[in-house]
Amino acid sequence: MRRFVLIAIPYLWLLALFLVPFFIVLKISLSDAAIARPPYIPQFDWAEGIWAFVRELDFENFIFLTEDALYWKAYLSSVKIALISTALTLLVGYPIAYGMARAPEEWRPTLMMLVILPFWTSFLIRVYAWMGILSNEGYLNQFLMWTGIISEPLIILNTPAAVYIGIVYTYLPFMILPIYAALDRLDGSLIEAAEDLGCSRAQAFWLVTIPLSRPGIIAGCFLVMIPVIGEFVIPSLLGGSGTLMIGKVLWEEFFSNRDWPVASAVAVVLLLILVIPIVLFQRNQQKQAEAEQ
Amino acid sequence: MIQFRNVTKRFGQFTAIDDLSIDIFEREFFALLGPSGCGKTTMMRMLAGFETPTEGVILLSGQDIDPIPPNKRAVNMMFQSYALFPHLSVWENIAFGLKRAKMPKQDLKERVEEMLRLTRLEQFAHRKPHQISGGQRQRVALARSLAKAPKLLLLDEPLGALDKKLRQDTQFELMDIQEKTGTTFVIVTHDQEEAMTVASRVAVMDHGRIVQADTPAKIYETPNSVYVADFIGDVNIIEGRATPNDGETYRIDWAEGQEPLTATSAHPFEKGQACHFAIRPEKVTISSERPADAANAVQGKVHDIAYLGNLSTYHVELANGTIMKAQSANTRRISRRSYTWEDPVWLSWTATAGVLLAD
Numbered sequence: 156m157r158r159f160v161l162i163a164i165p166y167l168w169l170l171a172l173f174l175v176p177f178f179i180v181l182k183i184s185l186s187d188a189a190i191a192r193p194p195y196i197p198q199f200d201w202a203e204g205i206w207a208f209v210r211e212l213d214f215e216n217f218i219f220l221t222e223d224a225l226y227w228k229a230y231l232s233s234v235k236i237a238l239i240s241t242a243l244t245l246l247v248g249y250p251i252a253y254g255m256a257r258a259p260e261e262w263r264p265t266l267m268m269l270v271i272l273p274f275w276t277s278f279l280i281r282v283y284a285w286m287g288i289l290s291n292e293g294y295l296n297q298f299l300m301w302t303g304i305i306s307e308p309l310i311i312l313n314t315p316a317a318v319y320i321g322i323v324y325t326y327l328p329f330m331i332l333p334i335y336a337a338l339d340r341l342d343g344s345l346i347e348a349a350e351d352l353g354c355s356r357a358q359a360f361w362l363v364t365i366p367l368s369r370p371g372i373i374a375g376c377f378l379v380m381i382p383v384i385g386e387f388v389i390p391s392l393l394g395g396s397g398t399l400m401i402g403k404v405l406w407e408e409f410f411s412n413r414d415w416p417v418a419s420a421v422a423v424v425l426l427l428i429l430v431i432p433i434v435l436f437q438r439n440q441q442k443q444a445e446a447e448q
Numbered sequence: 449m450i451q452f453r454n455v456t457k458r459f460g461q462f463t464a465i466d467d468l469s470i471d472i473f474e475r476e477f478f479a480l481l482g483p484s485g486c487g488k489t490t491m492m493r494m495l496a497g498f499e500t501p502t503e504g505v506i507l508l509s510g511q512d513i514d515p516i517p518p519n520k521r522a523v524n525m526m527f528q529s530y531a532l533f534p535h536l537s538v539w540e541n542i543a544f545g546l547k548r549a550k551m552p553k554q555d556l557k558e559r560v561e562e563m564l565r566l567t568r569l570e571q572f573a574h575r576k577p578h579q580i581s582g583g584q585r586q587r588v589a590l591a592r593s594l595a596k597a598p599k600l601l602l603l604d605e606p607l608g609a610l611d612k613k614l615r616q617d618t619q620f621e622l623m624d625i626q627e628k629t630g631t632t633f634v635i636v637t638h639d640q641e642e643a644m645t646v647a648s649r650v651a652v653m654d655h656g657r658i659v660q661a662d663t664p665a666k667i668y669e670t671p672n673s674v675y676v677a678d679f680i681g682d683v684n685i686i687e688g689r690a691t692p693n694d695g696e697t698y699r700i701d702w703a704e705g706q707e708p709l710t711a712t713s714a715h716p717f718e719k720g721q722a723c724h725f726a727i728r729p730e731k732v733t734i735s736s737e738r739p740a741d742a743a744n745a746v747q748g749k750v751h752d753i754a755y756l757g758n759l760s761t762y763h764v765e766l767a768n769g770t771i772m773k774a775q776s777a778n779t780r781r782i783s784r785r786s787y788t789w790e791d792p793v794w795l796s797w798t799a800t801a802g803v804l805l806a807d
């Protein structure tokens with residue numbers, strides 16, 4: 156009985172906080188928009204029975220998504236931005252994780268603290284701070300003009316570059332931590348063994364360090380990519396109107412157009428897209444857990 | 449082949465290797481023996497190139513090896529932890545060094561297979577290190593370090609993780625491989641029995657110094673210090689004062705009211721010089737009557753008996769309270785043993801049975 160309760164708790168949690176909301180969204184995505192409150196029909200009515208209700212549901216909104224180029228372009232652009240920014244985050248995060256893992260033992264807690272520290276400030280405030288840094292009269296331009304490197308301010312804010320900067324900055328800890336965990340576990344004598352057997356430092360890094368930190372790299376990449384695909388705050392605050400991302404489209408459908416059914420359809424498709432990397436991520440974690448036994 | 453010339457290695461304030469000079473010869477099986485923390489691994493790491501001496505030089509075939517990085521040295525090391533690459537199969541682990549040396553594919557394949565045969569790992573070639581047992585892993589590590597046919601092979605406590613039976617088998621295998629390949633082996637161990645078994649020469653270390661380096665028999669029979677005598681095997685140490693008789697024999701006064709002992713020593717002692725007399729338990733004869741012709745005989749009573757199967761060690765308490773150990777072969781059944789607890793017995797030995805050591 157106790158066992159049953161222990162197993163049931165996470166499933167109940169999942170049911171209440173994921174599956175039930177998901178089915179509500181799915182139901183809305185199959186409804187029609189209406190000027191009402193809530194702004195869609197049909198509403199379930201006990202008097203008419205379940206069949207009358209189900210018969211009114213259809214896939215109209217999903218078909219609509221395929222008809223308007225905006226949507227698939229937004230999905231594609233989101234995936235592209237997610238892939239590029241994941242690569243950039245990896246490029247920045249790997250050396251940081253490597254440096255942390257090789258730092259003297261007594262510094263490591265401090266370095267770890269520094270990586271986690273930004274989480275203590277609200278995410279929104281940090282993104283607003285980047286607006287202050289990147290804008291035409293912002294600190295970055297002021298500094299660069301003061302040093303004389305540039306004479307005209309660089310236009311960064313409201314371009315894709317600002318989005319990438321924002322994403323790399325925000326998601327960097329999610330990349331660093333799993334890679335650091337993998338590198339920290341790496342036995343230093345393996346590198347020595349590689350050198351002993353004729354590897355140069357660079358070869359040893361490439362043939363031993365990288366393959367052995369691969370589970371960390373994969374975990375980090377998924378942890379960055381999955382949320383970035385649906386990211387809404389960073390592109391809308393830093394990317395201006397030129398950056399097309401599905402999160403932004405979703406927001407506009409929902410709040411500007413008040414078209415809940417289409418917004419829900421967008422969300423359902425987004426979820427389906429995310430299922431693929433999430434499943435791959437789970438497989439990676441599982442394989443790693445097996446390898447460690 | 450290898451020469452350590454006044455090598456000192458310090459880690460900060462701590463001196464791990466202290467002004468050490470030693471020669472290791474070609475095709476030798478050389479064992480470094482010493483308690484944990486005495487600097488054995490540090491010596492190996494200096495040979496492999498992972499540490500540089502603070503002072504002094506190490507010569508390999510007459511050449512200072514200090515400027516040569518580890519990946520360019522004709523030296524391979526078998527790590528204490530094995531350090532097998534977990535992401536590579538047994539086959540790939542063994543091939544790793546050969547691939548770096550750009551060996552042609554066909555030769556490489558043959559060499560790896562030869563190594564697999566040598567270490568009897570053929571069936572496990574495609575397993576990953578975590579899919580094989582500790583003993584097999586240890587053989588993979590050995591095969592990997594042997595594959596490049598190094599001039600010098602360093603083995604850092606290679607058999608530490610094995611149980612006794614497997615350990616003995618592997619010791620003989622190691623000796624066999626050393627003979628077959630003609631490689632110079634330097635093995636680190638803190639197990640004196642292992643060092644004695646495999647090595648042609650043993651160096652006993654203490655606090656970053658080599659106290660004595662000699663053949664196993666000489667180390668055992670004629671240790672040059674109390675430290676070595678005590679470290680290798682079981683020993684009785686009697687403190688006393690030496691007085692030269694004629695020739696190389698000395699009289700040792702060791703306890704009030706006790707007959708002095710007689711012992712020979714190649715090393716001269718002055719009259720009245722403090723000395724330690726060391727004698728192995730198996731060289732002490734135990735008897736119930738005083739033997740007529742023994743050069744040395746002391747009386748005591750049996751304090752304790754340790755039964756080891758083939759041998760028994762008798763702990764005999766002498767009149768002044770000293771415990772002396774005597775070992776004898778159990779040629780008779782245990783129930784027919786001649787002496788038992790509290791029995792008065794005589795211990796005797798010849799003048800040449802022990803060694804006389806200065807302080």
Ligand SMILES: Nc1ncnc2c1ncn2[C@@H]1O[C@H](COP(=O)(O)OP(=O)(O)O)[C@@H](O)[C@H]1O
Binds near residue numbers: 459462464483486489
């Ligand atoms: N990198 C290092 N930094 C500081 N001290 C070290 C280092 N390596 C070894 N030592 C010290 O040197 C001494 C000898 O170590 P080691 O050679 O590993 O001994 P062992 O004979 O047990 O193999 C030990 O006391 C150890 O603490």
Ligand SMILES: [Mg+2]
Binds near residue numbers: 488489528
């Ligand atoms: Mg050691």
